[in-house]
Amino acid sequence: MNILQAENLSISFTRYTGWLRREVIMPVRQLDLTLEAGEITAVVGASGSGKSLLAHAILGILPVNAKVGGSIRYRGEILTPAKQARLRGEDIILVPQSVTYLDPLMRSGTQVRLAARSSDPLKLQREAFRRYRLEREVELMYPHQLSGGMARRIMAASAFVSGARLIIADEPTPGMQAEDVAETMRWFRELADQGHAVLLITHDLESAVTGADKIAVMNAGMTVEWLPASHFSGRGEMIRHPYSRALWNSLPANNFSLPQASFRKVSGGQEGPGCPLAACCELATARCREELPGMREVMKGWVRCHAS
């Protein structure tokens, strides 16, 4: 079942630089995404590609000077700010990336109970603690007393007790040991198996490929390709977009370090009519510089590129 659908989403900020000079930056320009219940979808992109903004846009917690274009639908209905305010914490929950997202002066058990949607928050919180292998006394600890692993469990437990249908995890595995990554991914898989939709925002393609069902690749503020995670295999023969392929092949495990590393430097803000990647794409043609590639359905996914 289709839980969330983002179409042609753009996020722009207006800043005043100097004496009344207005500057509009658009870190997200063309983002399309579909999330299904029971599935994990990973949005993969280099830092600065506008991934975290996507999470904030879905939740409706962008800064006040942000403008959102395009549309986001939740279970078929357009998400308005009022609807977002109702759904936050009820239907949609965020799993943040670090301990700084916990209130430094509140015991962790209380923080989990605040997220619980239940008539007996304490019971639910204890259940979540057992589930995420947190000792009973961690309940009384303050964030500065938690290890990084414990903080992650607290935040996962908060998502669990909320009972939300859509779980958005923002960079859940930064700089973690392989076994911790595997454990975190297992939590999300369990939630997906229970029928939740999970959106994983990450720059770590490797863990996304092993843990997710679908992968959306982002660059320059747009989703360039959407495909099943299983297509990331071998030398990337099933990957249609040159950037996704370059990303896959540049992984250390693939040992293919191709020279497409310059792709990573591309970030939002390029002007002009053509494909924002044209400047550093080796497949670029004259057409790429003139015309923004549209979204094209391909086998089990879609891609935004003239060459594929």
Place this chain on the structure above:
Amino acid sequence: MGAPGWLKYACGKLIRLASLLAAVSIITFALISWSPIDPVQAYIGADMMKVGAEQREEIAAYWGLDQPPVERFLRWAGAIMQGDFGNSMIYREPVVEVIGQRFWYSLTLMAAAWLLSGLFGFAAGSAAAMNRGGRLDRSIQWVCHTLASTPSFWLGLLLLMVFAVWLGWLPAGLGVPAGVAAEHITIADRIRHMLLPAAALSITGISAVALHTRQKLINVLDSDYILYARAKGERGWQLYRNHGLRNIALPAMSLQLASISELFGGAVLAEQVFTYPGLGQATVQAGLRGDVPLLMGLVLFSTLFVFAGNTAADVLYRLVDPRMRGYEHDSRIV
């Protein structure tokens, strides 16, 4: 663990207090000795012409003013060590008694002003920050900036003119009604006499507290944990109670305790404007008329008072903030 930690802390504080008191009394004494005020002349006042040189010398000798300053200081310090603060020259009463009587007037005045500025300032600052950029926020900021740039004695005079002279609602001065026997003075009388000075004293404090609270709360509202709390569906009053209040209450409390020194300074002015018989007024009198024992007593006492406020702020932080408390002091976690 516990005991040695706090014992060390207490000893450190005591040593600091002792050296502070010593330094303050030396400096004050030196300043008085260099001041051009002749205590004998100040004491005798208008009757100066009638008093002969011999008599004046006798008075000076009676107060010990004929000795060199260093000797006088040492004698005073020695007496202090035995708990003898001496007698006030102008009130002709033991210094301890003068301070004792006036302390209650000042304490109630300052406590009222302290509570008023703390509560109103905190509420106004919180309201402004929660509505950042909105109309309420801008009006509160405007009022605060206006008040902050208003001299407090001028504000005192304004209050006096409006409420005491024009409207006649409140008495214009003194701590108790004039010409009424002590046993007929009610608490309501005292409160009525305290209202105007307390208002004048608290108003400038309110803007400082409000602006500080607003800034603190805005920093908190910009933090990751507020973003996460909002993502979990918290908003408005609930968000403020759960995370805002919790994170600004401590800095606000300690700032308020540390502001006691400014309050003391403000009280001198307010008491002067409203002829309120508190410590501030006594300090001005003692200074102008060269009443050395009283002035020294007052200086020591106010230093002690301000020091107590600052220490309370510090201790509060250590006791309440879990980040300062550390594991070993948190008995609930083993």
